[in-house]
Amino acid sequence: MEVDLAGVFRDLVRLETDLWNRVDARVHHEHGLPLAWLEVMQVISTTPGCRVLDVAEALFITVGGASKVVDKVEARGWCRRRPNPSDGRSSLIELTERGNRLLAAAKVTFDQALAADLGCAVPTAELAGLSDTLGRVRRHLITTDPTHSHGGK
DSSP: OOOOHHHHHHHHHHHHHHHHHHHHHHHHHHHSOOHHHHHHHHHHHHSTTOOHHHHHHHHTOOHHHHHHHHHHHHHTTSEEEEEOTTOTTSEEEEEOHHHHHHHHHHHHHHHHHHIIIIITTSOHHHHHHHHHHHHHHHHHHHHHOTTOOSOOO
16 A cells, blocks of 8 residues: 655644644633743643753754743743752743743643544544554654754653
């Protein structure tokens, strides 16, 4: 059986773009929070001793890009940086109380949007299979690309 790999690529890219835009619009409308910032806040929230490098590695973005988003989240008062006691060259990032409250509320909206736009689209078993397949492809890309110095998620 032949597979149109270019077609699979196009479908994946367009699905990601459409799903991102739909979820972003809902989260942004309800909370004034861009989805990219929510992603960063989730990493900060779940990473003890979080540094900008940790955000960059978790989201597969550059350190400079991660730093700029953290700057924006910090400017809104949703996170703060504090000196890293074990490494004076970096800062530790943590959510503020306001940031934690916003993240909790936005996470509910995020989950609802995913349930409506993704969870209702196909049966659970098919989504589980898709998740497994995408995970295998991502692991393959990570292990065969020497520019990936981290494992990502």
